[in-house]
Amino acid sequence: MSKNKVIVLAVLEGGMSRSEAARRYGVSRRWVHELLVRHAEHGDAGLEARSRRPRTSPHATGEEVRARVLALRAELVSEGLDAGPATIAWHLEKEGSTAPAVSTIRRIITAAGLVAPEPRKRPKSSLHRFEAAQPNETWQSDFTHWHLADGTDTEIIDFLDDHARYLLHLSAHPRITGPIVIEAFLDTAAAHGLPASTLTDNGMVYTTRLAGGRGGRNAFETLIASLGIAQKNGSPGHPQTQGKVERFHQTLKKWLASQPQAHTIAHLNELLAKFRHIYNHERPHRAIGRHTPHEAYTQTPKAAPAIAAQGEHFRVRTDRVDADGKVTLRHAGRLRHLGIGRAHRHKRLILLVHDADVTAIEHGTGEILAEFTIDPTKGYQPKKHNTPGPKTGGVTDVPTHP
Known part of the structure; x- marks a missing residue:
């Protein structure tokens, strides 16, 4: 027998006053009165504990927002894209809507049965993430x-x-x-x-x-x-x-x-x-x-190779050797004709230009065909006589993370 029923019986059948019942059972007189009213209206069922949850909530998510959350979830999944709560919130904001909290979106899609339970994941604290500090750093x-x-x-x-x-x-x-x-x-x-x-x-x-x-x-x-x-x-x-x-x-x-x-x-x-x-x-x-x-x-300034970061002029371009064994390059406001050699005519080249120094590398093989230091007083530029040809030798190991 519940305490509420004991209080009601003490008043109705035991002859106790409401004040006396309140003192004996450690409740307020108002509560004793409430129990008697409930019993009169609903019998013993009226004495059961009732939920204190409010009947309405001014902060509840509207049905229109709830429907859009579920629709976005379905659209993103069908397109093979990430469809997590934070992503859904991002898309709602892009649409001009006021997005609910990420936790609210998670509850909506979970209640709709759209979230499959996953095994316990590795804690984030155990992960060591390496990330470049600037764009183009790696x-x-x-x-x-x-x-x-x-x-x-x-x-x-x-x-x-x-x-x-x-x-x-x-x-x-x-x-x-x-x-x-x-x-x-x-x-x-x-x-x-x-x-x-x-x-x-x-x-x-x-x-x-x-x-x-x-x-x-x-x-x-x-x-x-x-x-x-x-x-x-x-x-x-x-x-x-x-x-x-x-x-x-x-x-x-x-x-x-x-x-x-x-x-x-x-x-x-x-x-x-x-x-x-x-x-x-x-x-x-x-x-x-x-x-x-x-x-x-x-949003962030880009990194650059070491030689470019030193403020030196540096560029790269591709070209093809003409029938006379030359390629043309604009330097200091004038066209310069670089003599690669007729043996290499029609080959495709990568030209590495570092200030006045130019290196011509054969596209696809990496072989250095010619090197130049441009003479600004001349149009035709002969290649250096000490062009090394293909580079050889091993490659030194480097760190295994950025």
């Missing part, structure tokens, strides 16, 4: 596989800014080769400037450091060294060093899986261009304070 690069609709395997190469997660380059090819890596790097540098360093795995298109010293540097290593860019490579069998680009591949493949299958590489590259825009401009990133990569990339 570019990560790697490539991954993707199949066309008919099962044909392709390879997708990317360059990702370590500081901002900005997707600098993304393209698909039948196979990633050394010349493709060079081409992708130069296109990216032309659009965004040169990085101070690069971070890749130990694939042969990036480095020959694990080839036992055979063959010397490859084309990418030669180019990077000539530009004064620090080259960093992860430890073998330790992909965590390139964790950002590895995680990016998961995001990319999740999105591609939600799109119509590409039948050609050209079609796949159209999808990749669409994804690159979404990733850089329409998708907030948790690791950069819920900014988009484009916002993070453009």
